[in-house]
Amino acid sequence: MSAHCPHDHPATEAGTSHSRYRKILWIALAINLAMFMLEIGAGLRAGSASLLADAIDFFGDSANYAVTLVVLSMGGLWRARAAWLKGGSMLVFGLCVMARALWMFTQGGVPEAFTMGGIGLLALLANGAVALMLYAWREGDANMRSVWLCSRNDALGNLAVMAAALGVFGTGSAWPDLAVAGVMAGLAITSGWTVMRQARRELKTLKPVPQAATEHQGF
Secondary structure, three states: OHHHOOOOOOHHHHHHHHHHHHHHHHHHHHHHHHHHHHHHHHHHHHOOHHHHHHHHHHHHHHHHHHHHHHHOOOOHHHHHHHHHHHHHHHHHHHHHHHHHHHHHHHHOOOOOHHHHHHHHHHHHHHHHHHHHHHHHHOOOOHHHHHHHHHHHHHHHHHHHHHHHHHHHHHHOOOHHHHHHHHHHHHHHHHHHHHHHHHHHHHHHHHOOOOHHHHHHOOO
16 A cells, blocks of 8 residues: 555554554444435435435445455555546436436425534534544545545535525525535536546556566566
């Protein structure tokens, strides 16, 4: 893992960092699964597109952390491949959120502002804690960067959900909720594209040299 970080570290320090990162990922996985189950129920009960978007995001992040735990001890090539797939999943998530918001727009109705605000605050506390724990690894390889971006995006999304709750309460309209869902979708799409581009660059760098080419060089 340290081979892909900006600076070199002693082997013992790298091993300690590796172990700490794995423990943090397990904690983040547990938090995200718990919040997904809580928020999906609250989003359906409140009729909020932004809460449902955030709930799906928690589920996607749970899968993100699980995949990262699997490939953490593998080579850089496998980690870059996993990052590319996770970036693609972030893109798909964004498109799904947009589709859901459009569907709810056609259905009409006003979401429940108090539920949106309360659950949004709880989700912000959860994601803020995870983002702080992962902050030290924000400049790692594409796989690590995808984990950090997901956590950062979640915290920003929670702030937006709380703002949408205030907007719904103040206007009595669903527009703030739908607008925030659209912003969250855009954030997921741009972040997914960023991770996929970095992973693609790493895949080109880490691509094994064909045996024929090696033999041609005199090995």
